[in-house]
Amino acid sequence: MAQIRIQNLRKDFGAFTAVKSSTFTIEDGEFFMLLGPSGCGKTTTLRMMAGLELPTSGEIFIDGEEVAQKRASQRDIAFVFQMFALYPHLTVGGNIGYPLRSQGMSRTETRNRVTEVARILGIETMLDRPVGGLSGGDRQRVALGRAIVRQPKAFFMDEPLGALDAEFREHMAEELRALHDRMGATTVYVTHDQLEAMQMGDKIVVMNHGVVEQFGRPQEIYDWPATLFVAGFIGSPAMNVLPFEGMVGIGATSVNLGGHTFGMPELREGAAGALVLGIRPEHVALDDASSLRGEVLATEYLGTTQIITVRTAFGAVKLRLPSGRAVATGGQVGLGLDPRRITLFDAATGQALRSAANEKVLSHG
Amino acid sequence: MSYSVTEPSARQKWIAGILVALYAVITILPLVWIIATGFKTPSDSIAYPPKVVFQPTLEGYVNLFTTRTRQTPEYMAEHPPQTWAERIVAKYDMTIVGPSRFGARFLNSVIIGFGSTFLSVFLGTLAAYAFSRFKVPLKDDLMFFILSTRMMPPIAVAIPIFLMYRTLGLSDTHLGMILLYTAVNLSLSVWLLKGFIDEIPVEYEEAALIDGYTRFQAFRKVVLPQAATGIASTAIFCLIFAWNEYAFAVLLTSGEAQTAPPFIPTIIGVGGQDWPAVAAGATLFLLPVMVFTILLRKHLLRGITFGAVRK
Ligand SMILES: Nc1ncnc2c1ncn2[C@@H]1O[C@H](COP(=O)(O)OP(=O)(O)O)[C@@H](O)[C@H]1O
Numbered sequence: 001m002a003q004i005r006i007q008n009l010r011k012d013f014g015a016f017t018a019v020k021s022s023t024f025t026i027e028d029g030e031f032f033m034l035l036g037p038s039g040c041g042k043t044t045t046l047r048m049m050a051g052l053e054l055p056t057s058g059e060i061f062i063d064g065e066e067v068a069q070k071r072a073s074q075r076d077i078a079f080v081f082q083m084f085a086l087y088p089h090l091t092v093g094g095n096i097g098y099p100l101r102s103q104g105m106s107r108t109e110t111r112n113r114v115t116e117v118a119r120i121l122g123i124e125t126m127l128d129r130p131v132g133g134l135s136g137g138d139r140q141r142v143a144l145g146r147a148i149v150r151q152p153k154a155f156f157m158d159e160p161l162g163a164l165d166a167e168f169r170e171h172m173a174e175e176l177r178a179l180h181d182r183m184g185a186t187t188v189y190v191t192h193d194q195l196e197a198m199q200m201g202d203k204i205v206v207m208n209h210g211v212v213e214q215f216g217r218p219q220e221i222y223d224w225p226a227t228l229f230v231a232g233f234i235g236s237p238a239m240n241v242l243p244f245e246g247m248v249g250i251g252a253t254s255v256n257l258g259g260h261t262f263g264m265p266e267l268r269e270g271a272a273g274a275l276v277l278g279i280r281p282e283h284v285a286l287d288d289a290s291s292l293r294g295e296v297l298a299t300e301y302l303g304t305t306q307i308i309t310v311r312t313a314f315g316a317v318k319l320r321l322p323s324g325r326a327v328a329t330g331g332q333v334g335l336g337l338d339p340r341r342i343t344l345f346d347a348a349t350g351q352a353l354r355s356a357a358n359e360k361v362l363s364h365g
Numbered sequence: 366m367s368y369s370v371t372e373p374s375a376r377q378k379w380i381a382g383i384l385v386a387l388y389a390v391i392t393i394l395p396l397v398w399i400i401a402t403g404f405k406t407p408s409d410s411i412a413y414p415p416k417v418v419f420q421p422t423l424e425g426y427v428n429l430f431t432t433r434t435r436q437t438p439e440y441m442a443e444h445p446p447q448t449w450a451e452r453i454v455a456k457y458d459m460t461i462v463g464p465s466r467f468g469a470r471f472l473n474s475v476i477i478g479f480g481s482t483f484l485s486v487f488l489g490t491l492a493a494y495a496f497s498r499f500k501v502p503l504k505d506d507l508m509f510f511i512l513s514t515r516m517m518p519p520i521a522v523a524i525p526i527f528l529m530y531r532t533l534g535l536s537d538t539h540l541g542m543i544l545l546y547t548a549v550n551l552s553l554s555v556w557l558l559k560g561f562i563d564e565i566p567v568e569y570e571e572a573a574l575i576d577g578y579t580r581f582q583a584f585r586k587v588v589l590p591q592a593a594t595g596i597a598s599t600a601i602f603c604l605i606f607a608w609n610e611y612a613f614a615v616l617l618t619s620g621e622a623q624t625a626p627p628f629i630p631t632i633i634g635v636g637g638q639d640w641p642a643v644a645a646g647a648t649l650f651l652l653p654v655m656v657f658t659i660l661l662r663k664h665l666l667r668g669i670t671f672g673a674v675r676k
Pocket residue numbers: 013016018036037038039040041042043044045
């Protein structure tokens with residue numbers, strides 16, 4: 001059980017900076033997500049936390065103790081790799097018990113612990129089998145078993161479900177989350193799949209190009225993205241972004257998009273020039289009274305909801321509507337934006353402007 | 366231009382089969398000749414036309430392993446031959462006075478061949494592991510430098526090595542020959558083994574490191590077992606070279622540490638042109654590497670293709 005604090009962590013590979021200056025805190029018992037597109041530095045961050053890679057600078061605290069320069073074996077954590085790194089010459093039980101044997105635990109006690117772990121994972125009947133013939137899911141269960149059996153301070157998992165097929169992935173994700181809830185151990189989980197992160201995580205760090213874009217609870221990140229990158233990366237479909245030229249001042253409660261005025265949460269900072277208005281598809285409604293109008297380009301049914309794409313003067317805008325509502329393609333519609341749900345971004349920096357609605361979320365980012 | 370890939374016709378298969386068989390016969394013929402000559406009498410061995418069918422005898426092998434001396438017929442009558450070997454040499458009025466030096470030379474070959482193979486593979490594995498896993502400054506240059514030692518024919522440095530060995534007192538010593546063959550084999554060994562170790566996913570070791578092993582324990586318990594195939598095939602290559610090496614052996618050894626290759630031709634001079642004894646020596650000399658290679662041929666084949674595929 002551990003609290004993990006990352007302070008200004010940086011990693012250079014030669015002239016290339018994989019992780020710029022990450023700072024975030026993982027509380028004891030959290031299921032913590034490192035989320036971002038491929039190549040953004042998630043694995044590098046996790047490997048530094050685990051001790052498999054030495055940081056160029058910065059600090060890593062596990063339970064208050066600075067461990068950045070310590071060996072992996074001294075950090076008491078377990079790592080689950082994307083490639084199920086099982087020893088081919090050992091059985092399932094042998095693989096799970098391996099870390100214990102290396103710590104010099106007796107044969108009988110190892111046996112007991114392995115059996116217990118296998119029961120938790122539902123693989124107790126496979127203990128004597130060689131790992132060669134196992135399915136992908138079972139191999140990953142064994143890899144998890146190896147991690148759990150040591151009862152480490154924290155689990156680090158690098159896209160552990162990445163190599164499984166979609167259907168099975170979902171099942172394993174649920175299993176993992178349930179396992180975490182039962183054991184309560186701090187878990188850091190790397191994924192590039194924003195849905196997986198939203199579903200499983202207590203907290204999420206969103207990374208891009210080695211930079212922490214945002215850090216917070218899934219709901220906060222979804223509702224109040226701190227940057228344009230997060231707005232575009234989280235949610236499917238992503239947040240609508242409407243670029244415009246304009247000016248907003250501190251205390252403003254409305255914004256003017258080329259003649260269309262929309263109410264919005266009270267701004268805590270001003271900006272001028274190239275701006276972007278962001279709003280989620282579910283917070284856009286059909287509104288004949290609105291002056292923002294456009295042609296319906298497409299409708300896409302998603303079971304209980306449907307996604308409507310409307311071409312406006314500010315680009316395509318997507319709406320999420322109940323699927324009962326019939327909308328004809330090609331027709332003209334007016335769009336209303338929920339004033340409580342609007343985020344403004346400075347297009348030059350990509351940062352969200354602080355408002356009464358998002359300032360709390362942004363302040364701990 | 367386009368090519369089509371088709372199943373070869375029966376005729377083509379036949380032609381290919383005959384060509385392969387022909388090639389096999391051509392390459393195997395000298396070997397068969399040597400093995401057969403070892404079992405001929407000296408007169409059969411130089412008969413013309415060569416005898417394909419002959420009465421086999423162990424004369425060549427007895428001559429190979431013994432030194433003999435000619436006796437008067439009276440002496441022979443007084444001391445009748447006791448063993449089967451003595452009976453064979455008695456035909457020529459000879460008695461066995463002791464063992465020849467072949468056994469000792471053969472043993473030298475074993476010590477030097479296996480010793481240098483062990484050292485090449487041992488050092489090669491460690492170096493290859495370091496090159497494969499760690500950030501080594503100038504890694505590519507070093508790897509090329511190691512390979513470049515292979516580009517020069519070793520005999521080109523024969524004279525400096527000869528002088529150097531004489532000064533260092535390494536001439537005609539086991540240690541000297543082991544070091545020399547190791548130096549020659551090491552480049553091959555590092556390159557081959559690096560290929561194998563590169564193929565082993567690094568996650569295995571990292572998992573072991575996190576599980577509490579030291580780097581060296583992880584290497585020994587995780588990397589070595591998985592590199593076994595590569596190590597075996599590298600060992601064969603090193604052994605074949607060290608075992609067969611002739612030029613340096615002639616140059617640097619003459620007594621104490623002489624290996625079998627330079628010794629075998631000297632048999633010719635001992636008591637006439639004893640071709641069967643030479644052939645017997647060559648046959649015995651062939652055996653270890655042949656048996657070794659046949660036993661490990663699966664590894665060897667996999668080793669060649671495996672190590673060759675580089676990313
Ligand atoms: N050992 C390394 N040497 C050089 N570059 C590396 C190394 N490891 C990772 N990188 C680079 O750092 C960046 C981040 O990599 P990584 O942390 O693996 O990303 P992610 O896990 O988010 O996909 C990538 O551009 C990758 O090419």
